[in-house]
Amino acid sequence: MASSCLFNASVSSLNPKQDPIRRHRSTSLLRHRPVVISCTADGNNIKAPIETAVKPPHRTEDNIRDEARRNRSNAVNPFSAKYVPFNAAPGSTESYSLDEIVYRSRSGGLLDVEHDMEALKRFDGAYWRDLFDSRVGKSTWPYGSGVWSKKEWVLPEIDDDDIVSAFEGNSNLFWAERFGKQFLGMNDLWVKHCGISHTGSFKDLGMTVLVSQVNRLRKMKRPVVGVGCASTGDTSAALSAYCASAGIPSIVFLPANKISMAQLVQPIANGAFVLSIDTDFDGCMKLIREITAELPIYLANSLNSLRLEGQKTAAIEILQQFDWQVPDWVIVPGGNLGNIYAFYKGFKMCQELGLVDRIPRMVCAQAANANPLYLHYKSGWKDFKPMTASTTFASAIQIGDPVSIDRAVYALKKCNGIVEEATEEELMDAMAQADSTGMFICPHTGVALTALFKLRNQGVIAPTDRTVVVSTAHGLKFTQSKIDYHSNAIPDMACRFSNPPVDVKADFGAVMDVLKSYLGSNTLTS
Numbered sequence: 001m002a003s004s005c006l007f008n009a010s011v012s013s014l015n016p017k018q019d020p021i022r023r024h025r026s027t028s029l030l031r032h033r034p035v036v037i038s039c040t041a042d043g044n045n046i047k048a049p050i051e052t053a054v055k056p057p058h059r060t061e062d063n064i065r066d067e068a069r070r071n072r073s074n075a076v077n078p079f080s081a082k083y084v085p086f087n088a089a090p091g092s093t094e095s096y097s098l099d100e101i102v103y104r105s106r107s108g109g110l111l112d113v114e115h116d117m118e119a120l121k122r123f124d125g126a127y128w129r130d131l132f133d134s135r136v137g138k139s140t141w142p143y144g145s146g147v148w149s150k151k152e153w154v155l156p157e158i159d160d161d162d163i164v165s166a167f168e169g170n171s172n173l174f175w176a177e178r179f180g181k182q183f184l185g186m187n188d189l190w191v192k193h194c195g196i197s198h199t200g201s202f203k204d205l206g207m208t209v210l211v212s213q214v215n216r217l218r219k220m221k222r223p224v225v226g227v228g229c230a231s232t233g234d235t236s237a238a239l240s241a242y243c244a245s246a247g248i249p250s251i252v253f254l255p256a257n258k259i260s261m262a263q264l265v266q267p268i269a270n271g272a273f274v275l276s277i278d279t280d281f282d283g284c285m286k287l288i289r290e291i292t293a294e295l296p297i298y299l300a301n302s303l304n305s306l307r308l309e310g311q312k313t314a315a316i317e318i319l320q321q322f323d324w325q326v327p328d329w330v331i332v333p334g335g336n337l338g339n340i341y342a343f344y345k346g347f348k349m350c351q352e353l354g355l356v357d358r359i360p361r362m363v364c365a366q367a368a369n370a371n372p373l374y375l376h377y378k379s380g381w382k383d384f385k386p387m388t389a390s391t392t393f394a395s396a397i398q399i400g401d402p403v404s405i406d407r408a409v410y411a412l413k414k415c416n417g418i419v420e421e422a423t424e425e426e427l428m429d430a431m432a433q434a435d436s437t438g439m440f441i442c443p444h445t446g447v448a449l450t451a452l453f454k455l456r457n458q459g460v461i462a463p464t465d466r467t468v469v470v471s472t473a474h475g476l477k478f479t480q481s482k483i484d485y486h487s488n489a490i491p492d493m494a495c496r497f498s499n500p501p502v503d504v505k506a507d508f509g510a511v512m513d514v515l516k517s518y519l520g521s522n523t524l525t526s
């Protein structure tokens with residue numbers, strides 16, 4: 001009989017030869033049969049399935065949640081996580097349950113979610129790779145989600161029933177063949193399309209985790225009347241959608257007239273309580289922090305480290321999509337600076353748990369109009385100075401006082417990272433160039449591509465380096481900026497790659513004339 005003394009197994013017991021998943025990898029029956037290790041009372045290791053090998057036939061009266069409930073393993077969950085002060089001093093014993101409502105450490109610093117790495121390490125890297133690979137592209141609740149397919153590394157203790165998911169993640173890793181060749185002389189350039197997602201940005205990855213935890217807290221009768229955030233548009237869109245799907249009230253603070261129309265309409269349509277406030281994002285952030293300290297409204301910004309647990313899965317997914325090979329560079333646009341740390345954390349966990357043997361170098365790209373991290377980096381990480389960010393087409397990163405500055409600096413130092421910046425003209429040109437090769441990216445991705453242009457020109461990134469640019473939002477949220485660019489309507493900008501429509505009369509001859517001039521008479525006569 002298996003006892004509850006789980007995970008006394010040593011790593012050596014995970015010898016591939018003994019591991020049923022790996023031995024039977026090629027047989028269809030056992031291919032998707034991840035196991036948990038438990039031990040018998042006499043200390044012998046056994047392995048019990050987490051998910052069944054071949055699912056019993058679907059019962060028409062069951063939905064996928066019911067099915068998950070029916071197929072649930074009885075094995076005791078051996079994994080856990082807690083809040084600890086971010087980058088805590090050695091010997092610190094301060095920690096909090098994830099069921100506590102806490103955003104800051106006793107000293108006022110940031111928190112981090114710390115996993116029981118010893119429990120996770122009882123499985124080898126091959127085990128985790130197989131487990132994660134076995135879940136991709138399925139409709140099994142909740143593992144069909146790119147975030148929850150890594151549940152053991154994200155929120156290991158949450159009941160599957162409490163999870164609020166839109167099967168987010170599993171986003172396209174796009175080979176930017178033409179863009180790479182034409183503009184950069186690169187042959188191994190990739191764009192991770194995190195914005196091709198449920199609400200059109202990478203925020204879905206973190207929000208499924210945060211709203212699931214809130215759902216759990218509310219079921220536990222904890223006093224949470226709603227969830228609130230300050231936003232430049234994407235956090236509010238994700239928050240309102242996930243809350244709406246769970247029936248939880250959401251409250252969003254938006255800087256008036258500083259976000260795109262598409263982003264504004266998202267929380268409105270999803271039934272959030274929307275406050276349009278006459279300040280910038282940093283002003284909204286300050287207010288939501290004060291309000292959530294007063295009222296039982298749960299804070300959904302990335303100051304809340306739960307969010308980053310979901311966002312880090314995009315990094316794990318990149319490695320997975322490269323068959324667990326590590327790219328040389330990953331470039332991430334930065335604003336409030338949670339995501340750059342989330343990527344670092346995802347990569348680092350994969351290294352520590354033996355899925356890969358190194359981590360990529362990362363680049364954080366900022367708009368020159370909102371570049372406090374860039375200035376800090378250029379000062380040799382001397383003293384950090386928050387700023388008032390100026391208007392930028394990359395409006396979602398118009399942030400001057402990023403809450404995760406300490407996390408970002410830590411991540412960049414650890415991965416030998418770089419910070420770059422992009423002027424308005426540079427980011428808009430880069431966006432237009434990318435679009436001209438078949439993408440439809442957001443201005444923030446234009447910032448990241450500008451960083452790539454600069455680092456290629458400086459010879460820092462080599463033509464053959466495998467490079468991933470993280471695209472953070474869907475281009476369709478930012479059509480007005482594209483319209484302005486292609487109409488040559490931006491003051492003091494050459495709009496070098498604009499492609500305005502040609503006005504022409506509804507007349508055969510007139511249409512022929514413009515087509516001949518476009519195609520060139522040689523093409524037409526040869």
Ligand SMILES: Cc1ncc(COP(=O)(O)O)c(C=O)c1O
Nearest residue numbers: 334335336337338339396472473
């Ligand atoms: C589209 C987009 N890109 C990039 C970012 C930057 O992410 P972070 O705030 O985690 O640095 C944000 C939000 O801030 C965003 O909405």
Ligand SMILES: N[C@@H](CCOP(=O)(O)O)C(=O)O
Nearest residue numbers: 231232233234235301302336
């Ligand atoms: N770009 C963000 C800004 C807030 O960032 P967060 O990750 O701290 O929520 C947004 O879309 O609101």
